[in-house]
Amino acid sequence: QLQLQESGPGLVKPSETLSLICTVSGGSITVIGYYWGWIRQPPGKGLEWIGNIYYSGRTDYNPSLKSRAAISVDTSKNQFSLNLTSVTAADTAVYYCARLRAGYAGYWGQGTLVTVSS
């Protein structure tokens, strides 16, 4: 059974960089046809897609976050990562990693709350 697990600091200071890792187990991150993505949800609000990466390294981003987001993949560790620069309080959210294919996210991590505060 495929499992995804987010990890990283739960508290980030304003203007700094938010860094998260998603570890994939029970399956390979190099599987053909699947993308690996980050989605976030501010407390009490809706879902927002951040971006995807393919195992080859190809990335796609939400235009509203493109200038601040960077997703990378480490196939040797079966992990992919998110860096979000110059964070503000508006970036406080539960961050989910997920496996995507043909427009849907079939597997999700449990999510990790990241709070931006000094």
Next chain:
Amino acid sequence: QSALTQPPSASGSPGQSVTISCTGTSSDVGGYNYVSWYQQHPDNPPKLMIFEVSKRPSGVPDRFSASKSGNTASLTVSGLQAEDEADYYCSSYAASNNYVFGTGTKVTVL
């Protein structure tokens, strides 16, 4: 890209049906047959309920059905049960491997 529009809330009594709409544009919902629906209970990650407009993943009850017409997709939950009370989000592919989510609908079982 703007969020897809969903009604904030919907409700029904046990055994009844509830339908949730999801309105986008020709650049997302109307342009691709890649609409999906997610159920989210409090403090849990979203769960995929429908993909590719109307397909159900294994394990999802057939009480959940969905369709699309033009720029609007719809999710219907028939035979409402207490455990169906949750937030529901639609999502659509939106070109260049982008995705957009709906604003979310809180379903209450009366």
